[in-house]
Amino acid sequence: MSGALELRLGPIAHGGHTVARHEGRVIFVRHGIPGELVRARLTESEEGKRFWRADVVEVLEPSPARRPHFWGPADAPAAYAAGTLPVGGAEFGHIELAEQRRLKGAVVREQLSRLAHLELEVDVEAVPVGGPGTEGADDDGLHWRTRCSFAVDASGHLAMHAHRSEATVPVSDMPLAVPPIGQLGLWDADLTGVARVEVAAPAAGTAPLVVLTLSEDVPSARLRELLDAIDGEASVSVVDPTGGAPLTLRGRGSVAEEAGGFHYTVTGEGFWQIHRRAPETLMGAVLDAVRPVLGDGGSAADLYAGAGLFTAPLASIVGDSGSVLSVEGSPGTSRDARRTFKRQRQVDVVQGRVERVLRQRAGEQFDAVVLDPPRAGAGREAVRQLVAAAPRGLAYVACDPASFARDLGWFREAGWTLEWLRAFDLYPHTHHVETVGLLRPGR
Known part of the structure; x- marks a missing residue:
């Protein structure tokens, strides 16, 4: 990673970037807002590429829609100032919610015009996360994720990947997750021997499911330690380092979901809206x-x-x-x-x-x-x-x-x-x- 440029950010683009130009070259910039003047660090700048990529590291002229980021690990300027990388998620966390939605509408509108030749206001x-009857209530856009995936870093603690990178960033909370995920005891657990953690906490309030993908063969005594580190109300499954179906260690290998009065069973491998x-x-x-x-x-x-x-x-x-x-x-x-x-x-x-x-x-x-x-x-x-x-x-x-x-x-x-x-x-x-x-x- 090298190079830092002063850029005036242009329109929003598909994928969460703003479009900037430098000496005739297009640069897709994350963590900015259209109209801002920023200093950006290049993250991909190969000479043969049609465009480059960059992250905002300093905001010189902020947009009126900019707000303090709600989550430190995803705050790009703060992360770079501390000598680390921002995590790949919550890339719009520095933008007021109303402006986030306006920008998303602009992206949908632009894609429909360019690819479907259809002009449509969106x-x-x-x-609202709170459910029916909360329309119009204040909503901070947090605590909506019922599914989360985490990496595990070299110290055995939860981490997340930086954008388009194998580098991991340690995390000690996840404000987008529903509260039951934060109550599982995973933040302080020693997860040595685990490569990846998937968590599902059904909106209906039934027992969460934690799926641990192992990085190595783990003896039974170590598996018991991992079980003890995770809240006892949660079901726990493990996936062998060589792959295959999850093995249930405690509880059930699935969660019970409900929507519109209908009931569903979803295993750790299964897909459900987050x-x-x-x-x-x-x-x-x-x-x-x-x-x-x-x-x-x-x-x-x-x-x-x-x-x-x-x-x-x-x-x-x-x-x-x-x-x-x-x-x-x-x-x-x-x-x-x-x-x-x-x-x-x-x-x-x-x-x-x-x-x-x-x-x-x-x-x-x-x-x-x-x-x-x-x-x-x-x-x-x-x-x-x-x-x-x-x-x-x-x-x-x-x-x-x-x-x-x-x-x-x-x-x-x-x-x-x-x-x-x-x-x-x-x-x-x-x-x-x-x-x-x-x-x-x-x-």
Whole structure:
């Protein structure tokens, strides 16, 4: 890491950066706000690259939207002044929440314009952590994460990685996490022999799950010490250094989740939305999209279904005489869904790549489709197959505005329309934003 430049920061860009220019070269700068004058340290500056990357190390002219960062390890200027690197998360923690949402809306709008050739105003909706009835209440954007992942440093203590780096930064708290995660006793534990720690603390208040990925073969006496260091109410599993399925040492190897009155089982390998109110928020938006085209006896597909968050309400709508195809690529997460829906004969849980499953079932008709792909998006082949299937309505749930806009562009080329789009701030103090859109095929 070398070089420090004085830069005037330009517009926000996808990925949490602002765009600056220096002697004709584009530099993507983290930890700044558009319009600020800063001193930035280059983190990637290879001569052959089309653009460079940098971190703000000093703010010379702050934006009116700048605020003190709520978390020391993620405060870039403070970290560099102390001779360390900032952690990779909470990269918007120095920006007022209202401005964070305005910037996220600008990113979604720019991606839709550039990749889908669609001009659309986007307002990012706040999602209060406190639950229904707290709308309008003060919200600091903290204590929403029900899932956290940590590295373990050479001293055996919790750490997190710096952005795009193998370097780790020790952490002694995590203000974005729900309180039960902070109460597990992990901050002070000696985790020698552990490479990674994953924690899930369900929003419903059921027992948390801690999954320890070991860095070496650990004798049974050491495993007992690790168990003793973690709050006794928590379930604990370990993953062998060579990989494989987690081995449950205490409690259960899964957590119980609830959303919209539906109940789910999610193992340590399984996927679940990390904001405590994300499941119900996204479920509500998805049902607003598909209910008009789906009723008792109808057919639906839940693609990239995870543990079945949307499969459950879809199955409730179509009833015993309808059908729901639930497709998930991850074997562990698909097993979670299979356990959840084993008594619902109208639900067909299939593990495999969405493109392959759609190819095998070409010609099958769906009234409604829910599409919730990973960050890379659905891709051209899946879009092509969905265009051919021509459901009456498709709810697209997206965690990445660029891949969503790209896929939307392909749907629009095929004559589809975007009826409406909602954006939710489910990841406060980060650059991430979640969107739900209703797409309909052309006539």
